Amino acid sequence: MTKLTDESSIPALLREMTVEEKIDLLIGRSSFSTAEMPKYGIPSLIYLDGATGVNMLQYVCELLAEEIRREKKEKKNEGQPDDGPADTGVESSNESGAGAMAFVKYIVSDTPLPETLPERFRELVLKLRPAVRALRPEGEEPGCFPPGMLLGAAWDPDVVYQVGEAVAREAMAYKIDVLLGTPNTNIQRDPKNGRVFESFSEDPYLSRRMAPAFSRGVQDQGMIADVKHFAANNQETLRAGIDEHIDERTLREIYLPGFEATVKEGKVQTVMSAYNSINGVPCAQNRWLLTEVLKEEWGFDGQVVSDWGAVYDQVEALNAGNDLDMPGPRGKDKLYQAVSDGTVSMERLDDAVSRMLNIVLKSPKFRGRTYQTIDTELSRNAAYRAASEGITLLKNDGLLPLKRGTKVALYGPLSQRFMDSGSGSAQVDTSKTTSLVTETARYTDAVLTDRMEPETEVVIITSGASGQEGSDRPAMDFDPADKELLQSALREAKEAGKKTVVILNVAGPVELEAFLEDIDALLCVFFPGMEGARAAADIMFGTVSPSGKLPITFPKKYRDTPTAFNFPGEYGHVNYGEGIFVGYRYYDFKGIEPLYPFGYGLSYSRFSIRDAVVQNVQKTYGNESSEPLRVTVTVKNEGNMKAKEVVQLYVHARKSTLLRPDKELKGFAKVELEPGEERKVTLELRPRDFASYDTRLHDWACEPGIYDLLIGNSSRNITAQAEVELTGADPYGLSLYTPISRIAAREDAVAVCEEILGSVFDREKLKSNVIYFGETPLGEYMERYVSGVDKSSDIWKESMAKIKEKLAMLPEY
Numbered sequence: 001m002t003k004l005t006d007e008s009s010i011p012a013l014l015r016e017m018t019v020e021e022k023i024d025l026l027i028g029r030s031s032f033s034t035a036e037m038p039k040y041g042i043p044s045l046i047y048l049d050g051a052t053g054v055n056m057l058q059y060v061c062e063l064l065a066e067e068i069r070r071e072k073k074e075k076k077n078e079g080q081p082d083d084g085p086a087d088t089g090v091e092s093s094n095e096s097g098a099g100a101m102a103f104v105k106y107i108v109s110d111t112p113l114p115e116t117l118p119e120r121f122r123e124l125v126l127k128l129r130p131a132v133r134a135l136r137p138e139g140e141e142p143g144c145f146p147p148g149m150l151l152g153a154a155w156d157p158d159v160v161y162q163v164g165e166a167v168a169r170e171a172m173a174y175k176i177d178v179l180l181g182t183p184n185t186n187i188q189r190d191p192k193n194g195r196v197f198e199s200f201s202e203d204p205y206l207s208r209r210m211a212p213a214f215s216r217g218v219q220d221q222g223m224i225a226d227v228k229h230f231a232a233n234n235q236e237t238l239r240a241g242i243d244e245h246i247d248e249r250t251l252r253e254i255y256l257p258g259f260e261a262t263v264k265e266g267k268v269q270t271v272m273s274a275y276n277s278i279n280g281v282p283c284a285q286n287r288w289l290l291t292e293v294l295k296e297e298w299g300f301d302g303q304v305v306s307d308w309g310a311v312y313d314q315v316e317a318l319n320a321g322n323d324l325d326m327p328g329p330r331g332k333d334k335l336y337q338a339v340s341d342g343t344v345s346m347e348r349l350d351d352a353v354s355r356m357l358n359i360v361l362k363s364p365k366f367r368g369r370t371y372q373t374i375d376t377e378l379s380r381n382a383a384y385r386a387a388s389e390g391i392t393l394l395k396n397d398g399l400l401p402l403k404r405g406t407k408v409a410l411y412g413p414l415s416q417r418f419m420d421s422g423s424g425s426a427q428v429d430t431s432k433t434t435s436l437v438t439e440t441a442r443y444t445d446a447v448l449t450d451r452m453e454p455e456t457e458v459v460i461i462t463s464g465a466s467g468q469e470g471s472d473r474p475a476m477d478f479d480p481a482d483k484e485l486l487q488s489a490l491r492e493a494k495e496a497g498k499k500t501v502v503i504l505n506v507a508g509p510v511e512l513e514a515f516l517e518d519i520d521a522l523l524c525v526f527f528p529g530m531e532g533a534r535a536a537a538d539i540m541f542g543t544v545s546p547s548g549k550l551p552i553t554f555p556k557k558y559r560d561t562p563t564a565f566n567f568p569g570e571y572g573h574v575n576y577g578e579g580i581f582v583g584y585r586y587y588d589f590k591g592i593e594p595l596y597p598f599g600y601g602l603s604y605s606r607f608s609i610r611d612a613v614v615q616n617v618q619k620t621y622g623n624e625s626s627e628p629l630r631v632t633v634t635v636k637n638e639g640n641m642k643a644k645e646v647v648q649l650y651v652h653a654r655k656s657t658l659l660r661p662d663k664e665l666k667g668f669a670k671v672e673l674e675p676g677e678e679r680k681v682t683l684e685l686r687p688r689d690f691a692s693y694d695t696r697l698h699d700w701a702c703e704p705g706i707y708d709l710l711i712g713n714s715s716r717n718i719t720a721q722a723e724v725e726l727t728g729a730d731p732y733g734l735s736l737y738t739p740i741s742r743i744a745a746r747e748d749a750v751a752v753c754e755e756i757l758g759s760v761f762d763r764e765k766l767k768s769n770v771i772y773f774g775e776t777p778l779g780e781y782m783e784r785y786v787s788g789v790d791k792s793s794d795i796w797k798e799s800m801a802k803i804k805e806k807l808a809m810l811p812e813y
Contacts, residue, residue, distance in 0.1 A: 003041035004366075010357050013040060014350050022353045023335045026318070028328030030065035031308075032058055034356075035328075042357070043365045045177040047226075047305065047326065051184060051198070051214065052421045052529070053167060053428035054142035054174045056132070060104045063131045064124065108132055108429050137173040140374040144420045144428035145383050146529035148184055148210075149508065150390035152200035152551030153526060153601070155646045156670045157213035159386050164217020164225075166382035169371040172223050177363040178270055178305075181425060182225040183214040185258030186233050188508070188552045189582060190563040192473040194236040197422050197507040197527050200258070201551035202583030203598065205665045207258035212266030219269065222370045224363055227262040228272035229307055231255055231289060232576075235276075236472045237568035240309065243277040244569075246576040249658075251278070252693035252700075253580050260298055269302040269362060273322050275310045282317075284310045290321030303355040318344055323352040380531055387528040387535035389644070389670075392548030393602040395522035399458070399499050401542025401604060407446035407457045409498075410437055411489040412482065414462040415449060418505050418536075421527045424469020432530045436462065436503075439537035452496060459493040460501045460540075461486055467507025467527070472568060476558040478510050490518045503536060509554040512595060524548070545604040547644035547670070549714065553583050554596040562586035584715045585661035599648050599665070599714035605639030605675070609647055612711050612720035621685075623702035623728035628684035633711050633720050635681050637673035644672045645713060649683045651690060652708040657732045658692045658701070663710055685709075690726055701731040704812075734807040736779030736800065743778050744770045752806045753778075756799050760788045778803075 002012040014022075021037065029035045029044060036044035046062065049055040103121050106113055107128045117125070133139070145167055151160050164182060171179045181198070188202040200210045211227065218225035232244055232255040246255070262268045271294060273284040283289060284306045294300045305324040311317040314325060315338040338344040360366050393400070402408070415436045421428055440460075441447050452459055463486040465478050478486060486502065493500045504510065504524040512522070523546070525536050538544045555561050562578035569575070581589055584598035615630040635647055649667035653660050667683035690707055691700040704726050712718040734742070734749055743749045744767045753761045769776070769785065776784075779800065789796055 010354055019339050023332050025356050026352055028326040031061040031327045045363050047178040048176045049425040050181040052147050052426045053144045056108050056429040057104050060107050063128050137373045141430040143379040143432050144530040146386045147197050147421050147426050147527050148199045149197045150526040153390040153392050153548040155549050159389050160210050160213040161217035162382045163386050164214040166379045168218040168221040168223035170374050172364050172369050172371045173374050177365050178224040180226045181228045182218045183211050184228050185211040189234040190567040191476050191509040194468050194472045197467045198426050203665050204254050204257040208261035211258045211262040215262050215266035215268040225268045226270040227268045229274035230271050233274035233276050235568045239275045243573045248695045249693045250579045254582050263298045263300045271304050273306050275307050282312055284322045285316040285320045287320040303359050323355045383529045384531035387532045388544050390548045392524045393546035394596050396602055397520045399520040405444050407455050409448040409452040409456045409459045411461040412485050414464050414505050418532045420529050422467040434533035436533040439533045443541040458499045461489045462503040462505055465506040465510050494518050545641055545643035549599050549601040549646045553594045553598045556595045560592050588662040597714050597716040603643045605641045605643035607645040608636045608638050609719045610634050612722040614722050614724050620725045620727050623687050623726050628686050630682050632680050632682045636678040640675045642674050646670050647681050650710040654706045704730050734810050736804050737777045739775045740781050741770050741774030748810050756802050
């Protein structure tokens with residue numbers, strides 16, 4: 001009998017395994033584990049979240065499943081009747097472990113059990129506590145790392161890589177094999193999305209720079225990374241089946257680039273298919289998405305694993321390209337029958353099994369765990385660096401940085417412990433955290449909580465807006481209790497003549513205009529992970545200059561947002577009516593002034609960004625060039641403090657066939673400078689950075705013309721500018737797609753039509769039709785209005801091919 005040893009052993013295994021055994025491998029054994037087959041040397045793998053740290057809630061679910069399996073085995077051995085569900089045939093759709101949520105806190109700690117806890121739960125808690133203690137490497141709890149929005153605010157792929165590295169090492173020590181959601185690279189379409197905090201940005205370019213860095217950081221440690229949720233999983237309301245109506249251009253330009261980069265550049269080994277439907281087809285059952293785009297077009301050779309419960313039809317999902325159906329156990333009879341009757345081919349079945357076996361071969365379980373203990377210092381450093389570089393200063397009327405010894409009063413329960421992350425898959429149950437009370441005390445002996453005295457100089461109020469898996473935020477606002485606290489604390493501070501700092505511990509943007517007049521300094525910490533309070537204190541007292549930049553626009557009010565009319569939809573459908581005009585693209589196009597624009601963030605220093613120069617002296621760039629276009633700017637720290645600035649490059653097309661945003665982010669670099677230091681920063685552009693996706697051409701169209709290169713430190717603060725002429729073939733040159741108005745205006749183009757079609761082509765008729773139908777494509781016009789020829793004949797098809805060829809040869813002017 002063949003054993004799994006390496007990739008060369010897979011063909012023999014496929015010949016020996018039964019259909020039933022193959023299908024067993026493609027459906028989860030339990031909530032977070034896969035089937036094991038000792039006779040073939042195939043171990044069970046643990047698939048668990050996540051990007052913010054080890055999700056103990058999910059782990060408890062897995063331990064619970066193991067305990068139930070053990071009890072069943074004991075009953076079977078003792079000849080007792082089985083009074084529970086069998087390991088197969090039972091449907092399960094629990095993603096994040098909600099079934100265990102009620103008592104998980106008692107399992108992962110020694111919190112006294114309440115008298116009201118049911119006896120069965122009490123028994124399980126007492127049994128599982130030792131299992132949790134045994135699971136912890138050398139007794140270490142997991143760390144909590146900043147989620148995607150804060151990482152996006154850092155604008156530094158190296159920061160993201162370092163977090164991925166630390167998260168992966170901890171997960172490996174916790175015996176996890178596939179680390180889910182590393183990363184979540186969905187776009188921040190709407191600020192009310194309950195999970196908006198998990199992903200990097202509203203911008204696809206920022207997302208596609210950050211996402212592959214995370215997966216590389218994870219996989220370079222020997223862990224298997226997973227990118228989710230493929231694709232356009234942008235709301236929690238009706239998430240299991242919401243049908244999103246999205247045109248292909250919007251998908252290609254906005255919602256897919258982060259995934260594409262994670263596959264091609266990050267070499268991610270698993271991709272999670274999403275709950276939602278796109279244009280009527282569930283993602284886990286969408287062959288165009290999973291096979292044609294992901295596997296064939298992008299060359300993805302890894303495994304597609306469903307989101308937990310996202311496979312609504314097992315046969316359709318397997319045929320579409322979904323390789324692993326999670327969680328289990330669930331029925332398999334439909335798959336057995338589908339293979340038997342040929343609905344699922346043996347070729348497709350073997351492909352999915354091969355992908356599963358390749359994941360096993362690459363897993364820590366199979367290859368050995370390089371990291372079996374937690375490097376606390378490495379984890380703390382990664383979490384701290386991310387927080388210190390992502391925390392964003394939004395307002396400062398000269399109050400910050402505070403002097404050592406400043407007498408402060410801290411208001412709000414979040415001052416004791418920030419919301420380090422959101423709940424659900426991003427939840428990390430751990431005592432590892434930092435407190436603003438403790439961290440502020442490193443700088444001053446005068447720290448009061450929830451009260452002030454006449455000697456108090458500055459009131460620091462932390463106000464929160466929670467985010468969670470499973471439900472969207474009811475409004476773009478603070479949580480009710482936090483809003484009430486903010487209002488009362490600001491009123492009390494102003495009446496006492498105190499200066500105020502407000503700390504935003506938020507899942508996403510909140511409406512702030514009503515409070516701004518009473519706020520002297522506004523610091524957004526997002527969800528900052530376990531080292532967030534330390535980083536916040538270091539920033540407030542000037543040990544670190546803030547360098548975060550907003551990865552998402554803060555609008556003045558929710559009704560200004562591009563999705564206000566189309567979120568979360570109605571009756572199970574949502575229309576992505578804003579198209580490619582997501583985030584700042586929309587505010588720019590509509591002329592709406594946001595409260596704080598995309599890319600914005602203050603520093604304690606001042607920077608100049610000037611003298612943009614295109615390195616090509618001709619200031620031209622070929623639209624099929626394999627070499628990058630390099631643009632250089634001079635950056636100088638004009639202040640008196642060492643600090644970092646983010647240089648941002650946006651591209652503007654002066655003329656475009658397709659409707660385009662006013663500007664699009666296409667390059668950035670974070671640079672650290674000493675006071676007075678000046679440095680040249682070079683940014684690189686490639687043809688794709690000038691292109692739009694054309695649904696008629698079914699390809700990226702890189703149109704020749706003049707492009708402005710706009711450089712600054714936010715989307716609304718451009719301080720340097722250059723231009724470049726893009727040269728090369730024009731995708732909108734003369735063709736069968738060209739409007740007849742352009743054809744009629746070109747004598748040489750009309751002559752081509754006459755030459756090929758002869759008398760059946762009437763130039764006067766063409767010109768008269770231009771008056772009312774000038775935008776009609778030439779090919780469509782020919783089909784409708786040219787008569788006297790059989791349009792189904794080979795002669796007609798050959799004539800159209802000749803016209804296409806000769807039009808393409810005509811000069812462009």
